[in-house]
Amino acid sequence: MSTPSELPTELPSLQDLERHPYLTPDGSVADEFLVGKVGIYAIFDEQETLQFVGYSRNVSVSLRQHLIRKPEDCYSFKVETIARPSRQVLEDIRQHWxxxxxxxxxxxxxxxxxxxxxxxxxxxxxxEERNGLAEALDEGKKTKCIKQVARRIQGNLLERLAARGVTESFRFNPKLKEQGLLELK
Incomplete structure (x- = not known):
């Protein structure tokens, strides 16, 4: 990883950045050096094909969100952290990459x-789940149906992550789950 930039005069090259494995040997997200860091990152799949370029106020959190959303496409990443964040600088780097x-x-x-x-x-x-939702007479029963679907999908997702070797535990936002959305808390 390069050292945090103040305001870069030359945009960092994606090609020159070190590639990091997404997971540590023990199955955790390999982001210990990124906790609380602002930066821009590029995510690669198993064939080392670029899948996504994003920036975040907390790269560590964002890497976990992407792993949850696209587990089969998150095998490595490159990152550039920025000490004095500027949305314009981050956007310029993203466009450059x-x-x-x-x-x-x-x-x-x-x-x-x-x-x-x-x-x-x-x-x-x-x-069957659609029929159960259609037959739910009040909002409480509809919410319960949606939460059950969210739990099933969450379980499938956690199984896919375990198959990838992920041992880290994740906590999903319970309020969003009631709306039928899965997002880390």
């Missing part, structure tokens, strides 16, 4: 919502 890549990665194009928005469980409902 996207141009350097030569093409827009899926997470910054057609699949952007999958990378940046909470997981909506409603489209993932089974016919």
């Amino acid at each position: 996207l141009q350097e890549n030569g093409m827009v990665p899926p997470g910054n194009g057609e699949a952007e919502a999958e990378w940046t928005q909470p997981i909506d469980v409603k489209p993932l409902m089974t016919d």
